[in-house]
Amino acid sequence: MRAITISEPGGPEALVWTEVPDPEPGPGEVIVEVRASGVNRADLLQRQGHYPPPPGAPAYPGLECSGVIRAIGPEVTGWQVGQEVCALLAGGGYAERVAVPAGQLLPVPAGVDLVEAAALPEVACTVWSNVVALGRLAKGETLLLHGGGSGIGTFAIQLGVALGATVVVTARAAKHDRLRELGAAHTIDYREQDFVEEVRRVTDGRGADLILDIVGAAYLPRNVAALATGGRLVVIGLQGGRKGELDLGALLAKRASVAATSLRSRPLAEKAEIVRGVREQVWPLVESGAIRPIVDRLVRMADAEDAHRLVETSDHLGKVLLVR
Template identity: 45%
Template sequence: MKLPETMRCITVPEPGGPEAMRPATAPLPVPGDDEILIRVQAAGVNRPDVQQRLGLYPPPPGASPLLGLEVAGEVAALGAMASGFFPGHKVTALCNGGGYAEYVAVPAGQCLPWPHGYDAMKAGAVPENFFTVWANLFDIAQLQPGESLLVHGGTSGIGLTAIQLALAHGARVFATAGTSEKCAVIERYGATAINYKEQDFGAVIHAQTEKRGVDVVLDIVGGPYIQKNIRALALRGRLVQVAFMQGARAELDLMAVMTRRLTITGSTMRPRSPAEKAAIAQSLKHKVWPMLEKGIVTPVIDKVFALEDAAAAHRLMESSAHIGKIMLHVAD
């Protein structure tokens, strides 16, 4: 495959609103020894992209300065030590950055084959949400069959992924959303919906669990939700923080943590080492890919935009009106 010297991409010359993003032309990335170069067909849009665009979430050292944490496409070239794939292989990948472009270099361990029967758009909607949910719900929180889970932001990409994976593993799931339409979606996927604008989620949890509480809370809100989450947890419950849309600071009643032996934890995906991400990828390949291929769980796509319309995609993300994933079409 003869590669071009330049590629289309989206840049952010200065931090700002969605209008700060600019279609541009840049040189092709050069894959490192352990990387593969992917010709991107589809790229996912995620909340960390918005934070990076605003100048609040800088890429880690050595990562591409371009936005974009997940892609699907075909292998265009390999670094000297990269293995497991060949040019032309269809792959989906968790990127360290650089996904809003026609080509991106990604550590080989963070790449996986498309699930059988998937196209580029559907495959590209998998990595960020499934890596995040698997690592936090199952590696960190150790959610078990028969336990209960509360998911905030139930119709986000993270939320719908968590609902499906938890139910597939035999857990009981509650999820919050702010409209009747979104609550109906949550119910269709098999979870108990709580409209947080009309109901106190803590009161609903206590009523539904005979005052026991839930075993795990997966939260993207932070701020004022943190103390409420603690009150909603059962004995030896685990609060897992994966984002903080309403702030990273809160006042806590640590007595409840101590007397009920609670765990407060959380993680971000981007700063993890390539080895950690590769280990999560292998867990997904063996434990989740069969469920994707059988249709037991599936990524949910709300809307697809052209790469050049990334600003419109970010406006939709910031509106929170979407249900599931927002995607960019980069190439056929």
């Protein structure tokens, strides 16, 4: 088969479409013929040499895909050859075929195109596990999302609204109209506005009950300042650095909490549990139309370097997909 390999850590030109060995299904795995694969910022980090795949994962980038099951390994039940699926991956999505643990498979939701389904697994699992399972977002609460125009952000807006929360987002001003169409009640231009002041203003001084943060260190003190009493800060990205100063006194005064999580390196059993939660709680919202995949554009998989250049600019809204 062919796959996108990384010739050496570096820029987008390091991505090379080349022949590689075909995958074989191990126990508990299926082989998916890939129709489309989502581009995530983790893929950019892997290309740069900063985020190697976990042990046993394919060396090729790609943390989610959609396609058709072409082979089933031992100990797999409940799936059939020829079935259309999408999948959460530890790697290998930038390829014509990929081996997937059966616990990380999802059926393509009714009403969603097979290609567009590739935009769902990574964001759905990330958002559900952090906003619902860990963050315990409840009806009537305020959810602050950083990076509202990203794949994570556009999905989290819709899920937050579906759960009855008031959603506030930070994003470039050019994206605000579209984010309000998705359900964001308030949009903040992080380049021109102080998000702490804006969150306090729109919540009558109370602050955000839950903050989902992709920035990390650069936002840590301000995120704590923006939390409501009993608020929860969940950090899922480090675009603004790894190390920041945490005011424990402010955290204590608010009886607030800070958590940080990643998805890729979790054990198979934990990923399977998250996938089950998504299938039970999120897929019905997708099939009802309350949540839909937001796709900025499609790029040929062989031209993955073009997709990486686009994602690096952050000019896109929602997901960029590679298609075969």
